Amino acid sequence: MRLTGSESAVTCTAPVEIAGNPAPPGAEYGWLERPGGVRLRYGLWKKPPDQPNTARGTVVVIPGRTEFIEKYFEVVGELLSRGYGVAVLDIRGQGLSTRLLSNRTKGHVACFLDYSHDLNSWINEVVTARLPAPYRLLTHSMGGAIALAYLHDNPGVIERAAMIAPMVKLKAVPIPYPLAAFFVKMAKSVFGPEAATASGPRSDPTLMPFERNVVTHDAGRFDREQALLAACPDLVVGAPTLGWMSQAVAIAAKLADPAYVQAIKTPILVFCAEEDRLINNQAEVELAARLPAGKLVTIAGAHHEILMETDARREAFWRAFDAFMAEEKAGAGA
Secondary structure, X not given: OOOOHHHHOOOOOOOOOEOOEOOOOOEEEEEEEEHHHEEEEEXXXXXXXXXXXXXXXXXXXXXXXXXXXXHHHHHHHHHHHOOOEEEEEOOOOOOOOOOOOOOOOOEOOOOOHHHHHXXXXXXXXXXXXXXXXXXXXXXXXXXXXXXXHHHHHOOOOEEEEEEEOOOOOEOOOOOOHHHHHHHHHHHHHHHOOOOEOOOHHHHOHHHOOHHHOOOOOOHHHHHHHHHHHHHOHHHOOOOEEHHHHHHHHHHHHHHOOHXXXXXXXXXXXXXXXXXXXXXXXXXXXXXXXXXXXXXXXEEOOOOOOHHHOOHHHHHHHHHHHHHHHHHHHHHHOO
């Protein structure tokens, strides 16, 4: 792949900091070089030395579509306070990682498995070399679909995973996958894979007022993300392309295959946002039921971004997260 224009312009790994969202101290930021000139930005945090529990290991955070490391500073702090090391990745095509098109605001990917291959290389080359085992995943939305593909192909590395609103079926695709794939293929043939699926305010998150958002009830956390995007416009990702949509339909079809999901043996806790308007809740219920070691928790009244929700909804998440991760410790001592 040949990189052109603004996609290769960002070279700084330093965090974007604004008032009310300081970077947790002690981080190491770096780049992972991938084939085709793709560079992935990451952040690593070691467990604070004043935390007495030395056996917690590391939580690997895989954000959702359009998200970036700085959006998860609050979450990183909460994980560090629990005694975990933390690793967060800017997925290819977003954050300050390499953008794949000359128009860097388009959300694009050539092949969905590029994401899971990136994750595998990052975990093998960086995370396991610099942060302690055992390793767990914390994912959101598209990050969950990436993680499921990774866990299917790379068993034995991750001991446990918590997945918030995993992208197993988009509510924007209410028709059967073969029919959706046909329509997307036809649109791609007419407009090309790099054509955006939306324009105007829907393609620019900085224009979205809080009253129209469908991802959180928390105005403060919504405003925090808007302030980050204003402080660093290079973080902005808008509407997905037809190429990305075709890959989303393809991975959703794969994750709807019971045999594929049943091959994933990792214990996984699926978090369902009760008021999710982006991901199909029933598909998440079915995913949890098909996973050999799957469990489901529904966060009442939550929109799509549970970790960016109100304090009460986030507290419900953390209670379930802590209990799920404690099961591993109890099992190890049995």
